[in-house]
Amino acid sequence: MRRLGRYEQAIASIDQALGVDSSDHKIWYNRGEALANLGRYQEALVCFERTVEIAPSDHAAWVFRGVVLIHLNRYEEALSSCDKALEIAPEDKEAWTFRGAALHGLGRYKETYASYDKALGNPKTPRWRKLIQKWVMGNR
Structure with missing residues (x-):
């Protein structure tokens, strides 16, 4: 349960960072990862979509996008x-x-x-x- 609270806190911090620089693909990636760890896959997908839009050569973002899509049964x-x-x-x-x-x-x-x-x-x-x-x- 404590771990879930950490992810929620991380999302809040990341949201603040996005207010400062929404073009940083690493921020979007980290937000997507935190959301995925909370099981909020649809929201995580939006973040990974944004990540690969900003940084199309980020192979890790493409992989994590794939993981989220697997959880959504979009094989x-x-x-x-x-x-x-x-x-x-x-x-x-x-x-x-x-x-x-x-x-x-x-x-x-x-x-x-x-x-x-x-x-x-x-x-x-x-x-x-x-x-x-x-x-x-x-x-x-």
């Missing part, structure tokens, strides 16, 4: 957001992880496994994973 948009992050930072493990989560939400399991492998740094799919993938695909 296609989440996938696009993670793909954008990967255009900027192709080896970003979080982007690969949440790309996998978005693909899972879409029921695209084979691609999900490939994204998770990339997040883990596995260049080749292990045999046991191929067997699981085959079983999953056969039982859908």
Whole structure:
């Protein structure tokens, strides 16, 4: 409960900072992160939309935007957001992880496994994973 109060305080401080400089993408990012941690995903999305508008090369903002969209069950948009992050930072493990989560939400399991492998740094799919993938695909 104490943690929630800290996020609320952080949002209040960030709102004050936005009154001073609403063009600072880091302020929007921090506000979005605090709102997401409170489970206020729709409001967080607005902040991450503003962040990527101001700083389109901020790959972390694209990833967090994807995370928020996953929480909102908007998997296609989440996938696009993670793909954008990967255009900027192709080896970003979080982007690969949440790309996998978005693909899972879409029921695209084979691609999900490939994204998770990339997040883990596995260049080749292990045999046991191929067997699981085959079983999953056969039982859908």
